[in-house]
Amino acid sequence: MTALARHGLNLAAGLALLFMLAPLLLVVVFSFGSSDVMTFPIPGLTVDWYRKLFARTEFWGALRSTAIVSLSVALAATVIGSMAAVVISRMRPKPAAASTLLFGLPMMMPPLVLALALLSAFAVAGVKLSLLTVILAHLTFTMPFVILIVAARLRDFDYTVLDSARDLGASPLTTFLTVTFPIIRPTLLGAALMSMALSLDDFVITFFMLGGGNTLPTLVWGMLRTGLDPSINALGTLILAFTLGTSAIALWLTRFRG
Template identity: 70%
Template sequence: MKQHVARNLGLVVGILTVVFMTAPLVLVVLFSFNDSVVMTFPIKGLTFDWYRTLLSRDDFWGALRNSVIVTLAVGAGSTVIGTLAAMVIVRMRPRVSALAMSLFGLPMMMPPLVLALALLTLFSALGVRLSLMTVVLAHLTFTMPFVILIVTARLRDFDTAMLDSARDLGASPWTAFRSVTFPIIRPTLFGAGLIAMALSLDDFIITFFMLGGGNTLPTLVWGMLRTGVDPSINALGALILLATLGTSALALRITGYRG
């Protein structure tokens, strides 16, 4: 009897936790279709007008273009650099490898505000002008640790005997990687890159500090909130949510993650 009650109680707590975590996201999407400017219940009707209003804004398309540039650059850069770092780490001795992983993981463990301040101080000291390039470099700082962790975990299970056989048969290091290593770890690389892109697309704090001018989609949301609140902001939030969740789901699908 006690076990039955405890099981039911755990189920109720789990359901309430899921509802608490997902309800704000559902409301963002729901109110983006509200035909009233006032975002309160009851909702009297549904409309796509707020999406049309958002798409008619010139600053939306500029922010979208900047977000695409940054996201694609971060995805490609973090995958290439993170993979090279992971290939070096797996060949290190265990203690040195653990130390390297700890150092690479520092940006991932730091609060985003502290990391943004540190990077802003660095760029100011070096006299680097803030632009989309500084946003990309800053995003690489906190997305690469995720790529390194994912790729390193995959490479630790990699059978190096196949790579050694290719080298013994006369293959160069690049040919051995292209014909042996890459086809095996390719799903992991694509998945890690997509995760990095999702993290970059959704970031606001670091982008806000690093962006010299213009907007990305998250900073556009902030700018719109400062002038008032209407469902077009929810429409933009829903689009960002869709892109982030879609990218993350695709990454989990490609990497074969099963929880």
């Protein structure tokens, strides 16, 4: 490859990266702008838009609902997904591949189609829409990520250490708590943080499943419908920071496995 072609590829990659990151950077920049008109040049910097956001009572209600949903999803998806990953890791290659494909179908479906399917299922079952339906719906697309992450870790797991513990008289529970869990604990924590970030970031499925009230993504939607001011950018910046932070910690803990 010539130097000119290499520079051309680097330029194209840089422009593509700028195209993807520029809108996110603008959200962060305008959240600190002193003007209520989101245009350049910015007259000054301020945190008044964050104060205005924190003064809204609906923000704290949405934050509470989001915390309930994301924490519940993280815990349930990690527990159930880890158990499924343990079973899959013990299967033969072909059944394991088929099981992984079946578990991963919700992850590959468009969110709108998945939301409509879940809404129909809850309507047929007579389940009233609430935070519980949001949690159950989020589990359908977060568990596949947990399964893939944990299964990737278990694929390289040395099961001889478990056999040694059992030979020394340890019970299955003691073996799990003293041998298995300490080894895969960073992976489980990373999978939990990843599922939490995915749950926090979802809007489409939450919008269909939420019977009343708001989560942070639906609050953003509601604020956009009534007007556009930099306090929306402040809320978007907070969501972005939490999502990127949890995802980065999750990738670091899992050592980019899965």
